[in-house]
Amino acid sequence: MPPGPALFSAVRHALSGEGPAVLPLSPDLPRTAIEAAIAALRPTHVVTPDGVRHEPGGQATNATVIIATSGSTGTPKGVELTAEALTSSARASLDRVGAQAGQRWLCCLPPAHISGMQVLVRSLLSGSEPIIHERFSAAAVAASGADHVSLVPTQLRRLLDIGADVSAFRTILLGGAAAPPGLLAEAAAAGARVVTTYGMSETSGGCVYDGAPLDNVDLEIGDDGRVRIAGPVLFSGYRLRDDHPVDGRWFVTSDLGVIEGGRLSVLGRADDVINTGGQKVVAGVVAKVLAGHPGVRDVAVVGRPDPEWGEIVVAVVVGTATLEDLRIFAKERLPAYAAPRVVEIVPSIPALPNGKPDLAALRRAPAHAASTSSPGEPPGTN
Template sequence: MTLRVVTVDGSPASARALVAAVRAALEGGPAVLPLGPGEPVPTADPGPGTALVIATSGSTGVAKHVVLSAAALRASALATAARLGGSGRWLLALPAQHVAGVQVVVRSLLAGAPPVVQDLRDGFRPEAFAAATRQLGTGRRSTSLVPTQLGRILDAGGAALDALRGYDAVLVGGAALTPSLRARAGAAGVAVVTTYGMSETAGGCVYDGRPLDGVRVALDADGRILLGGATLADGYLDAPALTAAAFAGGWFRTSDLGRWRDGRLEVLGRADDVIVTGGEKVAPAAVERVLAAQAGVAAACVVGLPDREWGRLVAAAVVPEGGAPGRPPDPALDPVLAERLRAAVRAELGRAAVPRILRAVAAIPLRGIGKPDRAATAQILTRPHHRDG
């Protein structure tokens, strides 16, 4: 089967080319592979029934190409419309080579109108978001953002925030949404819907902790999240061993740990991020949630660092609230705040999870479309510092 490569560079013109290619693929035409400029093109044949091939490197940096059928893309888009209470116009404000961006295109096409596209060639700008929103006109409106974009709009206020308030649903995924950022969005009147999913599930398939219609969620004996249902990919392009390891018995075995809390799925972070300290297992994402929920903290990233005594120790980079724009904070976190943060983690997660290193940073390093860069964070935390824990 022919694979149609569409290079997307953040421009509305390249997004329109992708819309046309995806429309044809959903109707049985050539499979589409959206790529950013300069990204390598695979030579393998995706096979019959493929509508979309998505390149993903994940956190390991190993290139994979996820194979998705038109049926999986349609199932995801229709389930989203059902969960959100109906179809409408969509704004594409995400890079279109990622599955979340492509799904905005698919949802728009199934709703009967192509998406309005924000120009991202100079990066995401709140004022450009406001201008693009005005092109949607009246009626039901939805968009999809990552937490970094949501935070920038809230910080900007003004026309951008007014525009965001006008959406019936703002899907937020790609990285964990901190409690403080969600609270800010709620207080500002933004209709946030958190999403969890990946390229292998045709994008977000769990909204606000609850699976979409037709999606199955289970946890294995180790707490690993398993996803199943109509939105699953067919596997990885030209990678039978990877496909067999991840897809089996109608399930996709994710790299994430989770638990059920009050009937909702809570994602605890990647299994390979777990820190074993003194024989105890600590999930960084769980510690980050506790830290980010405390007053005085805008964001946090937790990593494990080598330690002679404990094997690995828990270390946290924290972005204090109220810092001067463009001015890095004192790395030595305020002692009163540091002790309050440690006490909160101890009370919620136990002694082993308490960060032995707490350091203030101006911003959490990010990769991709907004995921925390734990390797870069670890480098920051291993620079000369004093250990106050």
């Protein structure tokens, strides 16, 4: 079903215990992806604009909402969330941003993803009707009249590019991907109150706001450098699967991070470490550094196979900075082997529906992008 009143009503009934659990699937998905999700997650019924059909072999659940992950490994996983986890997260979010009863939230993110779903839950707890947009339109968002909105960085960028009055929102929750420092500075200069968030489906959405955990959420960094999270916002398991990355009460994420002064900084994903000539490079760290260059509006960093070095560091950039610019800039702040060897200039960073960069697409060298590369040099040299 498309986003709208029917889904909001289903979520309301699920949270109250009066209705069945909800597994939202976007109608924009390819038919094969929808069929794969249904086959893997085995709902008892499927609701479409044509009505409700019973699914043979479907299995009931104790969850309230199930969020299907992007399925980058080929088979989607269903993150099972209870009403307690969802409402604990939403209530802590409302408290942190100071949202008042009756204030309206805008849902312009897919409710099949946790970021969009939580807008619906916050609206229910606020006693307000959400404003739901089936598609993102910067002009429509600017004219929505909403008090609060949840966006990904690309959407905020588009609002700023059309000159939208971003100060009209009491809060802009920004998540899904790391925000370039220049974007945050530009938004602040335009009067926006932006709150950056970190979280995932397994934590009922954002559970760390501006580096500080929400109430009743605990954070620590494991011996392996991974971010670990505990609290009532955690999921109860993966649908019909035995794997559950929990160590005691801690959910072990796939993200590397550090906690300094009580605030979390996420360095990047543990599986996004680039091995170039035997040297380990955290892609997220390089991207964060390059984002500080004045000629970079947006950037993503990935590793690509290379016959000589195993992998090379590639920066995909929206902006005007050249390879030489970024290599000099990076070497002043990072080890020389972490400087990009290839820079590709693109009009926008390809993104998944949840707003995160499409790393699988970025790892494939596009034929249309303007690209420059540096000559080979031993790792660690300048």
